[in-house]
Amino acid sequence: MNFLHFTGMGGKNNAPIAVFDSGVGGISVLRALLKEMPWENYYYYGDSANAPYGTKCLEEVRELTVVHVDRFIADGVKAVVVACNTATSAAVRLLRQKYPDVPIIGIEPAVKPAALSGNHPNVIVMATPMTIREQKFHNLMERYMGTAHIIPLPCPGLMEYIEHGNVHSMELEQFLERLFEPFDKSKLDAVVLGCTHYPFVERELKKVLGKKVQLFEGGPGTARETKRRLIEKGLLREGKGRGRVWFDNSEGSEAKRKLCARLLRMQ
Numbered sequence: 625m626n627f628l629h630f631t632g633m634g635g636k637n638n639a640p641i642a643v644f645d646s647g648v649g650g651i652s653v654l655r656a657l658l659k660e661m662p663w664e665n666y667y668y669y670g671d672s673a674n675a676p677y678g679t680k681c682l683e684e685v686r687e688l689t690v691v692h693v694d695r696f697i698a699d700g701v702k703a704v705v706v707a708c709n710t711a712t713s714a715a716v717r718l719l720r721q722k723y724p725d726v727p728i729i730g731i732e733p734a735v736k737p738a739a740l741s742g743n744h745p746n747v748i749v750m751a752t753p754m755t756i757r758e759q760k761f762h763n764l765m766e767r768y769m770g771t772a773h774i775i776p777l778p779c780p781g782l783m784e785y786i787e788h789g790n791v792h793s794m795e796l797e798q799f800l801e802r803l804f805e806p807f808d809k810s811k812l813d814a815v816v817l818g819c820t821h822y823p824f825v826e827r828e829l830k831k832v833l834g835k836k837v838q839l840f841e842g843g844p845g846t847a848r849e850t851k852r853r854l855i856e857k858g859l860l861r862e863g864k865g866r867g868r869v870w871f872d873n874s875e876g877s878e879a880k881r882k883l884c885a886r887l888l889r890m891q
Protein backbone atom coordinates (compact mmCIF):
# COMPACT_ATOMS: atom_id res chain seq x y z
CA MET A 625 0.00 0.00 0.00
CA ASN A 626 1.56 3.28 -1.02
CA PHE A 627 0.22 6.38 0.66
CA LEU A 628 2.72 8.83 -0.73
CA HIS A 629 0.09 10.22 -3.12
CA PHE A 630 -1.63 11.71 -0.07
CA THR A 631 1.34 13.94 0.49
CA GLY A 632 1.01 15.29 -3.01
CA MET A 633 -2.75 15.83 -2.88
CA GLY A 634 -4.08 17.35 0.31
CA GLY A 635 -0.76 17.82 2.06
CA LYS A 636 0.87 15.54 4.62
CA ASN A 637 -2.04 16.04 7.05
CA ASN A 638 -4.28 13.84 4.91
CA ALA A 639 -1.88 10.91 5.05
CA PRO A 640 -3.07 8.05 7.25
CA ILE A 641 -1.94 7.20 10.75
CA ALA A 642 -0.52 3.68 10.84
CA VAL A 643 -1.89 1.55 13.67
CA PHE A 644 0.19 -1.56 14.25
CA ASP A 645 -0.27 -4.70 16.33
CA SER A 646 0.89 -8.31 16.33
CA GLY A 647 -2.62 -9.22 15.17
CA VAL A 648 -6.19 -8.04 15.60
CA GLY A 649 -5.79 -6.69 19.16
CA GLY A 650 -4.82 -3.19 18.07
CA ILE A 651 -8.38 -2.78 16.82
CA SER A 652 -9.25 -1.89 20.44
CA VAL A 653 -6.86 1.07 20.09
CA LEU A 654 -8.16 1.95 16.63
CA ARG A 655 -11.64 2.05 18.17
CA ALA A 656 -10.43 4.62 20.72
CA LEU A 657 -8.61 6.61 18.01
CA LEU A 658 -11.76 6.77 15.88
CA LYS A 659 -13.72 8.02 18.87
CA GLU A 660 -11.11 10.71 19.60
CA MET A 661 -10.40 11.69 15.98
CA PRO A 662 -13.03 10.31 13.55
CA TRP A 663 -11.85 12.69 10.83
CA GLU A 664 -8.41 11.08 10.48
CA ASN A 665 -7.43 8.38 7.93
CA TYR A 666 -6.09 5.13 9.43
CA TYR A 667 -4.06 2.28 8.04
CA TYR A 668 -4.41 -0.74 10.33
CA TYR A 669 -1.79 -3.46 10.02
CA GLY A 670 -1.84 -6.71 12.02
CA ASP A 671 1.07 -9.11 11.87
CA SER A 672 -1.07 -12.19 12.50
CA ALA A 673 1.25 -14.42 10.44
CA ASN A 674 3.91 -13.90 13.13
CA ALA A 675 1.62 -13.74 16.16
CA PRO A 676 1.84 -14.16 19.07
CA TYR A 677 4.61 -11.69 19.87
CA GLY A 678 4.22 -12.01 23.64
CA THR A 679 5.85 -15.41 23.91
CA LYS A 680 8.77 -14.56 21.58
CA CYS A 681 12.15 -13.15 22.59
CA LEU A 682 12.81 -9.42 22.70
CA GLU A 683 15.14 -9.34 19.67
CA GLU A 684 12.64 -11.08 17.42
CA VAL A 685 9.75 -8.75 18.36
CA ARG A 686 12.03 -5.73 17.95
CA GLU A 687 13.13 -6.85 14.50
CA LEU A 688 9.58 -7.60 13.30
CA THR A 689 8.27 -4.28 14.61
CA VAL A 690 11.06 -2.23 13.04
CA VAL A 691 10.66 -3.95 9.65
CA HIS A 692 6.93 -3.13 9.58
CA VAL A 693 7.30 0.44 10.80
CA ASP A 694 10.09 1.07 8.24
CA ARG A 695 7.62 0.09 5.53
CA PHE A 696 4.75 2.24 6.88
CA ILE A 697 6.99 5.28 6.93
CA ALA A 698 8.39 4.57 3.47
CA ASP A 699 4.77 4.29 2.26
CA GLY A 700 4.03 7.79 3.53
CA VAL A 701 2.04 7.55 6.78
CA LYS A 702 2.19 10.70 8.92
CA ALA A 703 2.38 9.01 12.34
CA VAL A 704 2.67 5.52 13.81
CA VAL A 705 0.70 4.13 16.74
CA VAL A 706 2.31 0.96 18.06
CA ALA A 707 -0.98 -0.47 19.35
CA CYS A 708 0.70 -3.41 21.04
CA ASN A 709 2.11 -3.33 24.58
CA THR A 710 4.61 -6.06 23.72
CA ALA A 711 5.99 -4.35 20.60
CA THR A 712 6.06 -1.01 22.43
CA SER A 713 8.28 -2.33 25.20
CA ALA A 714 10.56 -4.00 22.65
CA ALA A 715 10.95 -1.31 20.01
CA VAL A 716 9.40 2.10 20.61
CA ARG A 717 12.56 3.73 21.97
CA LEU A 718 14.60 2.52 19.03
CA LEU A 719 11.94 3.69 16.54
CA ARG A 720 11.89 7.18 18.04
CA GLN A 721 15.67 7.38 17.68
CA LYS A 722 15.44 6.19 14.09
CA TYR A 723 12.60 8.55 13.12
CA PRO A 724 12.89 11.68 15.29
CA ASP A 725 10.58 13.67 12.99
CA VAL A 726 7.69 11.18 12.88
CA PRO A 727 5.26 11.02 15.82
CA ILE A 728 5.59 7.46 17.15
CA ILE A 729 3.14 6.68 19.92
CA GLY A 730 3.31 3.53 22.02
CA ILE A 731 0.95 1.93 24.50
CA GLU A 732 1.55 0.75 28.04
CA PRO A 733 -0.66 -1.05 30.54
CA ALA A 734 -3.07 1.42 32.21
CA VAL A 735 -1.52 0.91 35.66
CA LYS A 736 -1.78 4.58 36.62
CA PRO A 737 -5.60 5.00 36.50
CA ALA A 738 -6.04 1.56 38.10
CA ALA A 739 -3.65 2.38 40.95
CA LEU A 740 -5.38 5.70 41.54
CA SER A 741 -8.89 4.21 41.39
CA GLY A 742 -9.23 3.62 45.13
CA ASN A 743 -7.56 3.68 48.50
CA HIS A 744 -4.53 1.40 48.02
CA PRO A 745 -6.49 -0.91 45.69
CA ASN A 746 -5.62 -4.51 44.86
CA VAL A 747 -4.75 -4.47 41.15
CA ILE A 748 -3.97 -7.34 38.79
CA VAL A 749 -2.19 -6.52 35.54
CA MET A 750 -2.94 -8.99 32.76
CA ALA A 751 -0.34 -8.87 29.97
CA THR A 752 1.84 -11.05 27.76
CA PRO A 753 4.86 -12.79 29.34
CA MET A 754 7.19 -10.45 27.42
CA THR A 755 5.51 -7.23 28.52
CA ILE A 756 5.76 -8.35 32.15
CA ARG A 757 9.39 -9.44 31.81
CA GLU A 758 10.57 -6.13 30.35
CA GLN A 759 12.25 -3.29 32.26
CA LYS A 760 9.64 -0.80 31.02
CA PHE A 761 6.96 -2.64 32.97
CA HIS A 762 9.12 -2.99 36.09
CA ASN A 763 9.67 0.77 36.09
CA LEU A 764 5.94 1.37 35.70
CA MET A 765 5.12 -0.98 38.57
CA GLU A 766 7.71 0.58 40.85
CA ARG A 767 6.19 4.02 40.27
CA TYR A 768 2.83 2.90 41.70
CA MET A 769 3.96 0.38 44.30
CA GLY A 770 3.28 2.82 47.14
CA THR A 771 -0.17 3.64 45.79
CA ALA A 772 -1.58 0.18 45.10
CA HIS A 773 -0.95 -3.50 45.63
CA ILE A 774 -0.03 -4.62 42.12
CA ILE A 775 0.19 -8.23 40.93
CA PRO A 776 1.39 -8.95 37.37
CA LEU A 777 -0.39 -11.84 35.67
CA PRO A 778 1.16 -13.22 32.47
CA CYS A 779 -1.56 -14.67 30.22
CA PRO A 780 0.06 -16.89 27.55
CA GLY A 781 -2.58 -18.48 25.35
CA LEU A 782 -5.25 -15.81 25.82
CA MET A 783 -4.59 -13.69 22.74
CA GLU A 784 -5.08 -16.76 20.53
CA TYR A 785 -8.78 -16.88 21.41
CA ILE A 786 -9.32 -13.32 20.16
CA GLU A 787 -7.05 -13.88 17.17
CA HIS A 788 -9.38 -16.74 16.15
CA GLY A 789 -12.48 -14.63 16.67
CA ASN A 790 -13.46 -16.57 19.82
CA VAL A 791 -14.54 -13.79 22.17
CA HIS A 792 -17.49 -15.54 23.74
CA SER A 793 -17.53 -19.26 24.56
CA MET A 794 -17.61 -21.77 27.39
CA GLU A 795 -14.02 -22.74 26.61
CA LEU A 796 -12.86 -19.13 26.95
CA GLU A 797 -14.77 -18.67 30.18
CA GLN A 798 -13.12 -21.78 31.62
CA PHE A 799 -9.70 -20.50 30.51
CA LEU A 800 -10.32 -17.24 32.37
CA GLU A 801 -11.65 -19.09 35.44
CA ARG A 802 -8.42 -21.11 35.61
CA LEU A 803 -6.33 -17.95 35.17
CA PHE A 804 -7.94 -16.25 38.19
CA GLU A 805 -8.26 -19.38 40.32
CA PRO A 806 -5.28 -18.54 42.57
CA PHE A 807 -6.78 -15.16 43.56
CA ASP A 808 -9.43 -14.19 46.07
CA LYS A 809 -11.76 -12.27 43.74
CA SER A 810 -13.70 -10.71 46.60
CA LYS A 811 -10.55 -8.74 47.54
CA LEU A 812 -9.81 -7.62 44.01
CA ASP A 813 -10.56 -3.99 43.04
CA ALA A 814 -9.17 -3.51 39.53
CA VAL A 815 -7.80 -5.44 36.56
CA VAL A 816 -5.60 -3.83 33.93
CA LEU A 817 -5.98 -5.19 30.40
CA GLY A 818 -2.30 -4.83 29.53
CA CYS A 819 -2.55 -6.36 26.06
CA THR A 820 -4.61 -4.77 23.32
CA HIS A 821 -6.35 -8.07 22.53
CA TYR A 822 -7.91 -8.37 25.99
CA PRO A 823 -10.61 -5.62 25.84
CA PHE A 824 -12.48 -7.90 23.42
CA VAL A 825 -13.06 -10.47 26.17
CA GLU A 826 -14.30 -7.89 28.65
CA ARG A 827 -17.75 -9.46 28.79
CA GLU A 828 -16.37 -12.89 29.65
CA LEU A 829 -13.97 -11.37 32.16
CA LYS A 830 -16.79 -9.60 33.94
CA LYS A 831 -18.61 -12.92 34.26
CA VAL A 832 -15.57 -14.44 35.94
CA LEU A 833 -14.57 -11.45 38.08
CA GLY A 834 -17.95 -10.05 39.01
CA LYS A 835 -19.29 -6.55 38.44
CA LYS A 836 -17.44 -4.90 41.33
CA VAL A 837 -14.00 -5.26 39.74
CA GLN A 838 -13.11 -2.29 37.53
CA LEU A 839 -11.37 -2.95 34.20
CA PHE A 840 -8.81 -0.56 32.69
CA GLU A 841 -7.47 -0.48 29.14
CA GLY A 842 -4.76 1.64 27.54
CA GLY A 843 -6.49 2.52 24.25
CA PRO A 844 -8.25 5.78 25.25
CA GLY A 845 -5.08 7.23 26.85
CA THR A 846 -3.07 6.31 23.77
CA ALA A 847 -5.65 7.98 21.51
CA ARG A 848 -5.50 11.20 23.55
CA GLU A 849 -1.71 11.14 23.44
CA THR A 850 -1.80 10.62 19.65
CA LYS A 851 -4.02 13.68 19.27
CA ARG A 852 -1.68 15.78 21.44
CA ARG A 853 1.33 14.70 19.38
CA LEU A 854 -0.39 15.50 16.08
CA ILE A 855 -1.42 18.95 17.31
CA GLU A 856 2.12 19.59 18.51
CA LYS A 857 3.48 18.78 15.04
CA GLY A 858 0.70 20.62 13.18
CA LEU A 859 -0.34 17.32 11.60
CA LEU A 860 -4.04 17.18 12.46
CA ARG A 861 -6.21 16.60 9.39
CA GLU A 862 -7.97 19.80 8.39
CA GLY A 863 -11.23 18.86 6.64
CA LYS A 864 -13.72 17.27 9.01
CA GLY A 865 -16.17 14.45 8.20
CA ARG A 866 -15.19 10.80 8.62
CA GLY A 867 -11.84 9.59 7.43
CA ARG A 868 -11.06 6.24 5.82
CA VAL A 869 -9.87 3.01 7.43
CA TRP A 870 -7.78 0.43 5.57
CA PHE A 871 -7.31 -3.03 7.06
CA ASP A 872 -4.21 -4.99 6.18
CA ASN A 873 -2.73 -8.14 7.67
CA SER A 874 0.39 -10.23 7.05
CA GLU A 875 -1.86 -13.31 6.84
CA GLY A 876 -3.54 -11.70 3.86
CA SER A 877 -6.80 -13.60 4.34
CA GLU A 878 -10.28 -12.20 3.80
CA ALA A 879 -11.33 -13.89 7.07
CA LYS A 880 -8.86 -11.76 9.04
CA ARG A 881 -10.06 -8.56 7.40
CA LYS A 882 -13.64 -9.52 8.23
CA LEU A 883 -12.68 -10.26 11.84
CA CYS A 884 -11.05 -6.81 12.11
CA ALA A 885 -14.23 -5.15 10.87
CA ARG A 886 -16.33 -7.25 13.26
CA LEU A 887 -14.16 -6.39 16.27
CA LEU A 888 -14.25 -2.71 15.37
CA ARG A 889 -18.05 -2.79 15.49
CA MET A 890 -18.04 -4.48 18.93
CA GLN A 891 -18.83 -2.22 21.88
Ligand code: DGL
Nearest residue numbers: 646649677678709710820
Ligand atom coordinates in the same frame (compact mmCIF):
# COMPACT_ATOMS: atom_id res chain seq x y z
N1 DGL B 1 -1.67 -7.28 21.41
C1 DGL B 1 -0.38 -7.47 21.97
C2 DGL B 1 -0.14 -6.57 23.19
O1 DGL B 1 -0.78 -5.56 23.34
C3 DGL B 1 0.11 -8.83 22.28
C4 DGL B 1 -0.38 -10.04 21.65
C5 DGL B 1 0.73 -11.02 21.29
O2 DGL B 1 1.19 -11.78 22.16
O3 DGL B 1 1.11 -11.00 20.14
O4 DGL B 1 0.72 -6.83 23.99
